[in-house]
Amino acid sequence: LKLLEHLKQLTADNPVQQENVRKAKVIVDQRFAQMQHVLQESSNTSLADRTQLFLSSHEEMTKGRLIMNDLRVLVADMSTEEKKLLAVRIAEQEKYTSYTPIMVIVAAIISVLISLLAYFRIKSDLDARMKKQKEDEEKYISTNKRIAAMEDVTRRIADGDLQARSLDEAKDELGRISVALNNMVASLAGNFSELERINWLQTGAVAIGSADI
DSSP states (O other): OHHHHHHHHHTTTOHHHHHHHHHHHHHHHHHHHHHHHHHHHHHTSOHHHHHHHHHHTHHHHHHHHHHHHHHHHHHHHHHHHHHHHHHHHHHHHHHHHHHHHHHHHHHHHHHHHHHHHHHHHHHHHHHHHHHHHHHHHHHHHHHHHHHHHHHHHHHHHHTTOTTOOOOOOOSSHHHHHHHHHHHHHHHHHHHHHHHHHHHHHHHHHHHHHHHHO
């Protein structure tokens, strides 16, 4: 009976085998009941009558053989069912096994594609950063050159060269400073020219006055 209970647990996912186990339990119970009946009859019979009981128990023995035959047939059916189920599971396993190389190849391809996508994305980001860094460096160098050129112009102006002009005409802060510097120098040059003219006129007037005296 413990074996039948264990078998019932093992075949819990198979309704057909569950029914076979139930039938087997019924047959085993019948066999035990038949054997118990024979034993009881033997124990209740005297020794002198047991020979006669044995000869008259042919029907019980036949009944017992029939019960055992039914049990053997049922066990054979259960074995056949298990073999069929095993064959089905093996076929399913082989089917999945046949798909395994394809799945491995697909997974490998996907992995390579993801790696390539990550590589190109990282490379694109690095290229963009390098380009921005290069532009910033070029802008820095250009700005330094423009500032140096303006410093040279202001130094020439400070030395008295009012003809010095900045050539920076860019439309940014330095360009506007350059234009303002050129306007200032032009204004200074005009003022100095006017002062020189007035001074020349005054000098001439003084010279004429001295000649008259």
